[in-house]
Amino acid sequence: MAPVTELTVGQVAMRSGVAVSALHFYEARGLIRSHRTSGNQRRYGRDVLRRVAIIKVAQEVGISLAEIGEALASLPEGRTPTRDDWNLLSTAWRDGLDHKIAQLKKLRDGLTDCIGCGCMSIDKCPLRNKGDRLAREGTGARRLIAP
Amino acid sequence: MAPVTELTVGQVAMRSGVAVSALHFYEARGLIRSHRTSGNQRRYGRDVLRRVAIIKVAQEVGISLAEIGEALASLPEGRTPTRDDWNLLSTAWRDGLDHKIAQLKKLRDGLTDCIGCGCMSIDKCPLRNKGDRLAREGTGARRLIAP
DNA sequence: CTACAAGCTCAACTTAACTTGAGGTCAAGC
DNA sequence: GCTTGACCTCAAGTTAAGTTGAGCTTGTAG
Numbered sequence: 001m002a003p004v005t006e007l008t009v010g011q012v013a014m015r016s017g018v019a020v021s022a023l024h025f026y027e028a029r030g031l032i033r034s035h036r037t038s039g040n041q042r043r044y045g046r047d048v049l050r051r052v053a054i055i056k057v058a059q060e061v062g063i064s065l066a067e068i069g070e071a072l073a074s075l076p077e078g079r080t081p082t083r084d085d086w087n088l089l090s091t092a093w094r095d096g097l098d099h100k101i102a103q104l105k106k107l108r109d110g111l112t113d114c115i116g117c118g119c120m121s122i123d124k125c126p127l128r129n130k131g132d133r134l135a136r137e138g139t140g141a142r143r144l145i146a147p
Numbered sequence: 148m149a150p151v152t153e154l155t156v157g158q159v160a161m162r163s164g165v166a167v168s169a170l171h172f173y174e175a176r177g178l179i180r181s182h183r184t185s186g187n188q189r190r191y192g193r194d195v196l197r198r199v200a201i202i203k204v205a206q207e208v209g210i211s212l213a214e215i216g217e218a219l220a221s222l223p224e225g226r227t228p229t230r231d232d233w234n235l236l237s238t239a240w241r242d243g244l245d246h247k248i249a250q251l252k253k254l255r256d257g258l259t260d261c262i263g264c265g266c267m268s269i270d271k272c273p274l275r276n277k278g279d280r281l282a283r284e285g286t287g288a289r290r291l292i293a294p
Numbered sequence: 295c296t297a298c299a300a301g302c303t304c305a306a307c308t309t310a311a312c313t314t315g316a317g318g319t320c321a322a323g324c
Numbered sequence: 325g326c327t328t329g330a331c332c333t334c335a336a337g338t339t340a341a342g343t344t345g346a347g348c349t350t351g352t353a354g
Contacts, residue, residue: 010300020301021343029341039350041301061251062209065341097255101248104208108244157330167331168313176311186320188331212311 006043009034016052023052031055031069051075061100063093153190156181163199170199178202178216198222208247210240 013020026032027042032051034042051072058068074088160167173179174189179198181189198219205215221235 008300019343022341024302025342037350039301041350057250057254059341061247061254094255097251100208101251101255103204104244104248104251107204107208108241108248155330166313169311171332172312184320186331188320206311 005046007046007048009042009044012044012048012052016049016056018052018056026052026055026065029065029069031065031072058093061097063096067096152193154193154195156189156191159191159195159199163196163203165199165203173199173202173212176212176216178212178219205240208244210243 007015009020009023012023016023018026023032027034032044032048032055034044034048037043054072055065055068058071059065071089071092074092075085154162156167156170159170163170170179174181179191179195179202181191181195184190201219202212202215205218206212218236218239221239222232
């Protein structure tokens with residue numbers, strides 16, 4: 001029982017849960033690849049499901065297609081990714097992911113702390129002083145020239 | 148020494164780190180509010196800095212302006228938010244934030260695990276079977292009718 | 295062999311979130 | 325009193341990520 005190696009767009013769409021138009025789009029952007037039948041129809045290798053899965057998860061957490069594309073570019077064409085391939089992709093993202101996780105926690109815990117501290121003492125709020133650096137220099141008039 | 152209560156757009160822009168045009172935009176979308184001077188210029192209360200800070204952090208983690216707007220709508224106009232106000236906003240977001248954090252970790256740890264397991268045994272990869280539910284029913288031909 | 299579901303291409307439309315530009319007003323320093 | 329920098333409004337442009345539609349081809353089931 002040989003495995004089915006080739007998938008049509010429709011099959012990939014169904015399995016991955018993304019629209020056919022989106023798959024066309026990803027292909028145009030170089031995120032996935034296909035070869036064509038004699039009748040000019042797309043056929044995908046099974047590795048495309050992996051790629052699409054990664055695209056979806058990455059997108060859900062706010063990584064742009066451009067970034068995803070760059071990362072996926074490090075994966076070999078056609079061949080099933082090896083340990084080293086994943087290693088590359090992973091380390092390329094780890095820092096960004098860690099940063100995002102930290103941001104998310106800051107927001108969640110920031111709000112938590114705001115509740116905890118009642119936010120009457122605004123200075124203790126962890127959400128404070130994000131891009132409001134000048135405010136720390138005191139209240140009142142201040143320079144209008146950028147630092 | 149009475150505190151400076153009113154801020155111009157330029158001042159808010161400088162302190163919050165967002166462009167003046169973005170502030171206009173947020174105001175048009177109802178995320179922030181201002182009143183006008185006799186000369187039709189915007190003046191903001193200090194609470195606007197809090198709001199913009201929240202907008203920025205929330206956006207950075209992928210929350211849309213629409214959602215942010217909804218959440219901010221629960222904050223009282225003009226008045227400094229009380230503990231209860233923050234409580235509402237926070238609980239409204241907590242679940243979504245927790246979910247996103249989980250997603251992010253899944254991606255980060257998924258990749259880590261892929262390295263750990265070498266991804267040769269594709270079935271063990273935590274990234275697998277995300278929207279590829281059908282694949283678990285076996286390899287090969289399957290129904291073309293949606294579940 | 296013929297119907298009709300799937301595919302194909304390409305152009306145009308959509309939404310979000312802003313930015314840019316044109317054309318005109320306000321206010322503080324010299 | 326005039327110049328200059330900050331503001332104002334409104335319309336149009338921009339980028340990302342797709343979707344929709346028109347018009348035409350493929351391929352499979354009856």
